[in-house]
Amino acid sequence: MPGPLNLDARLAAIHAAEYPRFSDAEMARRRSALARVMEEAEVDHLLMCGEQRAGTGVAWLTSWPATVEAYAIVAPREPQVMYVEWYNHWPLARRLARDTEVRWGEHRGIDKAIADLKARGAKRVGLMGALGLSKCRKLEAVFGALVDLNREYVRLRLVKSREEIDWMRIAAALTDLAIEGLRRDARPGMTEHELGAICEAAYHPYGGVTYIHFFLATPMANPEYCVPRQFASSRKVRPGDVIATEITAQFFDYPGQILRTFTVAAEPTPLFRKLHDTAEAAFDAVTRVIRHGARMQEIIDAARVIEDAGFTVYDDLMHGFGGGYFPPVLGSRSRPAGPLPEMTLEAGMTCVVQPNVITPDQKAGVQVGELVLVTETGFERLHRVERGLFRIE
Template sequence: MPRIDKLPTPSQDSLSSVNGFPRYSEAEMQRRYDALRRVMDDVGTDVAVVCGGTSGLETSVLYFTNWAPSVESYLVVPRQGDPVLLARLWNHLPDARLISVVEDVRYGGDTPVEQAENVADLLASMGFDGRGIGWIGPLRAADMTTLQRRLASATFTDLNAAYQDLRLVKSEEEMVYTRIAAGFNDAAVAAMEAGIRPGMREYEIAKLIEDVYLDQRGVNLIHFTMSTPMSDPRVCVPHQQHPDRVVQEGDVVVTEISTTFWGYAGQILRSFTVGAEPTPLYRDLHAVAVQAYDDITGLLRAGVTVGELLEAAEVIDKAGYSIWDDLVHGFGGAYLPPILRTRQTRGATHPDDYAYPTGTVLVVQPNVITPDARAGVQVGNALRITDDGAEVLQEHPMGFLRCA
C-alpha cells in the first residue's frame, strides 16, 4: 500500500487562541466528552475520575480540559452534568482557570492527601457514593484507598484500557498539533546533523536539540542519544540520560527525539556517523533497519494486523540481528499499545488478529543490533494510518546521516 508524503507543517497562527493560549475547539472537546460518556455507558459507571500530572506521556487531564497540570490534579466527569476540575497547587489555580475549557475549576489542595480527601468530598456531595465510579490515569494507591474508604458503597472500575483505545486514533484537529510537534523533531535532527563535532560531550547535544523549538512553545518529551566508536562499539541503544562521553571522529551517534506541542508529539529516530563513512557492519545494520521500516510501513493501512507487521519484522532475525527497543508502538499524548517487538523478542501486547483502525498514530522504529548487543542503529518515524496507506509525519531524510 502506498505511503502518503508528509503534509505541510501548520503554523501556530492557524490555531484558536484564548487568553493567549492554544484552545481546542468546542466541537473537538464535545467529541472527546461524548466518547468518554459512551465508555461510561458501556461499562455502567456514573462518573469518571481523571487523574494526571507531571509526565509528558501522561496527558489525560490535558486531553479533557486543555490545561496541562504540573502536579497531579483531578477532573471529575459525571455521565450527566458538568465536569469539575480540581487543580493543585494554589498558585496553579489562576492559570488553570485561564486555560481550561472547564468552567468549574476549584482548588485541589496543598498536598496529595488533602486533594484526595477533597475529591472524595466532591464525589459524595454529587451523590456518587453507592454508584459506579470509573478512573483514568495513574491514580495513586493512597488516593484510591482514600476514595474507597470515604465512598465505601461505590463500585470502582478501571477505564484506562478503553481510554487508551480512544487516544490511539487522532482526529483532524489533533493532527494539527501533532504535525507542529513533528516539525520541531525534524528541525532538531537537522541541528544535530549540522552541529555535532568531535570534541563535544554527548550531553552537549541536548542544547542543539532544544534550541530549535524553545522559542516556539515546544517542550522536550524525550531526546535520547548514544555515541560509540564504530571500530569498537559498546552501546546498541540510545541512553535516556546523557553521559559525559566525548564524541570522536569515527563514532556512530543514534538519537530518538519527541518534542511536544500542547500535549501532542511526533517521533523521529536517526543514526549519524561522525567524520567518517559507516563501517561495513554499521552499513549492514542500517540497511536492515531501513528494510524493516520499509517492509512494515508498506503494509500500513486501516485493518492491517499485528500479525502482518510481525511477519514483516522477520527480515531482522533472518539477517542474523535482533532488536533492543520496541519496534512499533502507538503514540501521541501517551505511549500506547499495541506494542510490538519481534517474535523472537517477546512478541506483542496484542494478538496477531488485532486490526489497526484508521486514524491510528504509531511509531515504527527498528533498533537493529548485533546478537552480542554491542552495536546498533535506529531509524524511524511517527506515522498516521489512513484507509489506504499511512501519512509519514516526519520529513527529514532517513539515510545514514553524516556529521562533521
C-alpha cells in the first residue's frame, strides 16, 4: 500500500479539488506578462501552440494541458479563443480552460486559427510553443514572418509565483512517495520495469502523473554504466548491485524531482562509498552558495569538490525546472554544459541540483539531489525524503 501524502492544510485543500484551479489573480498575472512581451516584440497577436503533448505554454495560459493539438489566440483586449483536437477532448477542454472560448479544430485547427486571426485584422503574429513546419509556412503565407517568442516564454517561466510553488510542493510530495515505495517494496530479483511499477503505484492513487523514472542498475564489483537510463530494461537487480534513480511525478503540469542511490543486499564497496560521499558533498557545496544574486561561476567553483576527489560528472550538475528544462543548465569544471549562462539566480526560481558523480572511465557512478527553491538568502528544500545511501534487502 502507498504511504500517506503529507501535506499541510492549505496544500491539502488544493490537492483535494476535483480539478484544482489557480486564482483569478494568478491567471491575470500571466496574461499581463504576455501582453508586456507582445508589446516589447511589437506583435499584435500571439499564437500559443501545443502539439502531441509537447510544450507547457497552453496549460500555463489556459489551464488546458495540450493533448493532440491546441492553438490559443491571444491579443490584449480581445476574447481569448483556443482550437483543440480531438472531438472527444473538447468537453473537458471547455471545462478546464480559463477565460477562453474553446472550439473544436475539426482536424484543420491551424486553418481555423488563421481564419480567426485574419478576421481580427492580425498583422504581426508572434509564436510560442511547438508547431510543425508546414503549419508555420501556412501562417507565414498570410501574415509574413512569424516572430519567435519562445525565448521570452522561457524567461516568463523562470521565476515561479507563490501559487505555482504550492503546486510544485504537492508534486514534490508525490515524487517522495516513489522513493519511499522503493525503500519499502523493492527486492532483489525484480526487473527495472517492476521498479517503475513500484514508483507509479506509490503516487498514482494520489493523482500523481508519471513524468520520468530513470534507473541505473549495475554490479558494484564490475560496474559498466554510470548514469540513470531513460528507458527501463528487463534486467533483474541482483545482490551487490547499485541502483541510482531519477524520478519525477507531476501534479498536473507541475513537477517534483528527486535523485537517490541504493545498494542491493550489500554494503557499498569502497569506490561506491566514495562516489556517494562526494556526490553528497557536492550537493551541500552547491546549495551552500545558492541564493538570490548568485553567479554561475560561484556554483561551478563550489562543485570542484567532485574533481578534487578524482571524479567527474555525466549528467548536468544543475538545471532550472518547472514548466520546462530551463536555465541555468550547468555542468562542472571537468564536464561543462556549454558556455556559462550570463545570468544570476533569482528568488523564486526552482532548480534541480543533481550531482551524478562518476569515475573518469565512465564505468561507475551514483546520483543524488532534488528540486530546490531559490530564496533571497539561500535555498529551501521542497522534498521531505531523507538524504542518504539506501539499502534494498
